[in-house]
Amino acid sequence: RARSNASSNWSGCPRRPFCKYCIAHYWGQVRLVHGSGATGLQLVQSYSDSDEDSDGAWEGRLGDRYNPPVDAQPDTLEVDRSEIRTQILLATASSTLRGRHSFTHMLREREQGRCRGSSFSHGECSRIRTHFLPNYVSHKDTYQQKAFCGVYSEDGNMFLSACQDQNIRLYDTTRGRFNLRRTVKARDVGWSVLDVCFTPDAHHVLYSSWSDYIHLCSIDGDSENHTALDLNPDERRFCVFSLAASSDGKEILGGANDGCLYVFDLDQNKRTLKIDAHEDDVNAVAFADSSSQLLFSGSDDALCKVWDRRTLREDRPQPVGQLAGHRDGITFIHSKGDARYLISNSKDQSIKLWDVRKFSPKEGLAASRLAVTQQNWDYRWQQVPQRALKRHKLTGDTSVMTYRGHGVLHTLIRCRFSPEFSTGQRFIYSGCSTGKIIIYDVLTGSVVSRLSGHDACVRDVSWHPYEDNIVSSSCKLSSSQV
Numbered sequence: 281r282a283r284s285n286a287s288s289n290w291s292g293c294p295r296r297p298f299c300k301y302c303i304a305h306y307w308g309q310v311r312l313v314h315g316s317g318a319t320g321l322q323l324v325q326s327y328s329d330s331d332e333d334s335d336g337a338w339e340g341r342l343g344d345r346y347n348p349p350v351d352a353q354p355d356t357l358e359v360d361r362s363e364i365r366t367q368i369l370l371a372t373a374s375s376t377l378r379g380r381h382s383f384t385h386m387l388r389e390r391e392q393g394r395c396r397g398s399s400f401s402h403g404e405c406s407r408i409r410t411h412f413l414p415n416y417v418s419h420k421d422t423y424q425q426k427a428f429c430g431v432y433s434e435d436g437n438m439f440l441s442a443c444q445d446q447n448i449r450l451y452d453t454t455r456g457r458f459n460l461r462r463t464v465k466a467r468d469v470g471w472s473v474l475d476v477c478f479t480p481d482a483h484h485v486l487y488s489s490w491s492d493y494i495h496l497c498s499i500d501g502d503s504e505n506h507t508a509l510d511l512n513p514d515e516r517r518f519c520v521f522s523l524a525a526s527s528d529g530k531e532i533l534g535g536a537n538d539g540c541l542y543v544f545d546l547d548q549n550k551r552t553l554k555i556d557a558h559e560d561d562v563n564a565v566a567f568a569d570s571s572s573q574l575l576f577s578g579s580d581d582a583l584c585k586v587w588d589r590r591t592l593r594e595d596r597p598q599p600v601g602q603l604a605g606h607r608d609g610i611t612f613i614h615s616k617g618d619a620r621y622l623i624s625n626s627k628d629q630s631i632k633l634w635d636v637r638k639f640s641p642k643e644g645l646a647a648s649r650l651a652v653t654q655q656n657w658d659y660r661w662q663q664v665p666q667r668a669l670k671r672h673k674l675t676g677d678t679s680v681m682t683y684r685g686h687g688v689l690h691t692l693i694r695c696r697f698s699p700e701f702s703t704g705q706r707f708i709y710s711g712c713s714t715g716k717i718i719i720y721d722v723l724t725g726s727v728v729s730r731l732s733g734h735d736a737c738v739r740d741v742s743w744h745p746y747e748d749n750i751v752s753s754s755c756k757l758s759s760s761q762v
Contacts, residue, residue: 346714348629348687349669354725359681362635364621365723371704372410373403406704413707413719414750417733420458421449428472430753431742433482439742439751440485444472448487450499453744464497467506475523486532488520494534494544511542511551521692522565522612526572535562535577541587555597557585563692564612568636569619574600576622578610582652583645584624586636601639604648605632605677607670608655611692616705621680623708625695627659627688629669631708632679633722644676659689683720685727687713690737691755697722699745709750711738717752 359365368374400408425444432439432453439451439458448464466473470490477486483500493508511520513536520534520542531552534542539560543553558579568574568586575587584603591598608627615622625631640648651674657665664687671684686693695710698719707728708720715734720727731750740753 346663346687346689348685348712348714348718349671350685350727351671351682351725354682354684356681356723356725358679359633359723359725362680364616364633364635364680367618368704368706368722371403371700372407372706373401374407403704406702406706409702409748410704410706412748413729414731414748415729421460426472426755427753428474428739429476430740430751431477432744432751433478434480434745435482436745436747438478438482440476440478441753442466442473442476442487446473448473448476448485448497450485456747462499464499464504466497467495468493468508470519474519474521477523477525479525480527480529486523486525488523488534490517490519492518494520494523494532496546509544509546509549511536511544511554513538513540513542521561521563524565524567526567527570528572531572533565533567533575535565535579537561539579541565541575541577543589543592553592554594555587555592557587557597557599558583560609564610564624566613566615566622568615568622569617571619574619574636576613576615578613578624580609580652582606582609582626582628582648584610584613584622584634586639601636602645603632603634603636603678604640604644605674605679605682606630606648607651607674608659608668609652611688612694614694614696616697617700623695623697625688625693625710627655629664629684629686629688631683631686631695631710631720633681633683633708634678635680638678638680640678641676644674644678647674647676660691664689681722681725683708683725685720686710686716686718689713691739693737694740696741696743698743701746702748709741709743711741711752711754713737715754717741717750 423443423445427441427443429442430439437454439453441449446466446469448466450461452459452461466487468491473487473489475488479486484496484498486494486496488494492513493510496507496509498505515538519537521537522535524533530546532544536542539556539558539562541555541557541562542551545552557577558581560580562577562579564578566576568576573589575589576584578584585599586601588600606624606626606628610624610626612625613622620636622634623631655668657668690713693711695708697705698707698709706722708722710718712718715736715738717731717738718727719729734754736755738752738754742751
């Protein structure tokens with residue numbers, strides 16, 4: 281396994297004169313590197329004016345010279361008095377250390393027999409692991425086209441990667457391995473596979489593209505059984521940008537370019553709900569927790585909405601509440617998994633932390649809508665104008681915390697909470713248009729790590745649920761593990 285420093289370019293690839301993209305593995309990271317002998321990019325059909333529709337959206341390189349703004353003194357007033365602070369401090373045993381959090385102090389306490397049971401608690405182990413974040417990279421694989429998605433299975437035993445070459449690749453990641461297990465040829469693909477996810481039992485994968493269908497594919501055994509799940513949309517050009525499977529594996533949630541939420545019931549083999557949810561593309565959907573009753577959606581209208589699955593009606597769709605504060609479209613949302621907190625990534629170059637018990641008032645919704653209408657630049661191929669980088673809060677912004685330091689350009693960049701098991705969800709990590717992974721401290725808002733290794737936009741990121749590595753997926757550089 282070849283290794284390099286995380287801040288170095290991958291220049292030692294033995295196949296560099298011949299390959300277009302390479303995958304690299306960070307301990308924590310996987311990356312795709314552009315080879316010097318590569319030919320020009322293949323032109324493909326553009327399906328819509330929506331975000332994920334053209335190769336032009338992926339031509340951003342580090343030469344763009346964009347340095348994402350960072351808050352020197354993040355406003356922590358709301359997060360300091362929130363319950364998420366208590367949750368994280370308890371999960372990392374910080375509340376029991378009386379402010380003495382150094383690694384050496386914890387070791388001294390254990391050696392002197394002052395730890396409960398003469399060993400570290402799970403929280404104390406999580407606290408120690410927060411001092412050792414992923415920081416270097418090693419090369420892993422090679423693609424010929426752009427990687428769009430990459431995600432670990434719930435148990436961390438498999439990694440799933442989707443590429444513009446219409447291939448879905450499954451890697452065996454047990455016991456520190458990262459070996460290609462099988463390659464599945466996606467069907468009915470328009471331009472590229474845009475989102476993928478595992479079913480809860482990890483026996484199937486779901487994927488979407490510019491198509492009327494979501495596809496379900498079995499990954500057990502040697503055979504491949506593809507099932508096309510017809511969403512019956514009204515739009516002629518239709519795409520599901522975001523997918524999520526319910527915890528019981530019975531329902532699939534999708535967000536589409538027609539502004540609607542779709543729910544497909546696998547037992548009934550039909551679409552059971554179509555909700556007119558937003559005024560623009562729905563770029564992100566998520567289940568709030570394992571009960572699968574609360575749904576989150578995020579859109580280019582800059583709003584996050586919370587829906588109760590039990591009261592949803594197609595004829596009168598009403599969200600439980602709305603979260604306003606972003607100035608531009610939302611590219612991704614991720615739930616903390618407790619039906620209480622979620623984060624949203626936005627084209628306004630920020631991530632916001634939300635508490636679903638604090639919905640936005642009408643003036644907040646109006647302020648956010650007005651801010652969106654004043655955006656007259658296209659994040660896919662233009663640089664961020666200075667006027668778009670306003671830092672003061674909009675009227676009615678009910679977010680708990682705002683994080684700045686990463687760039688959101690070219691594509692629907694994703695962000696997530698770090699794992700509960702290893703970090704107590706102390707961090708938020710995000711892809712970045714500058715080719716980095718940016719890691720924030722949830723409670724302070726500060727950037728605690730910038731992981732380099734790509735020469736173009738990092739679109740997707742996935743932290744192993746139990747081990748200390750992160751996988752990143754990039755347009756010029758593909759899946760990386762940090």
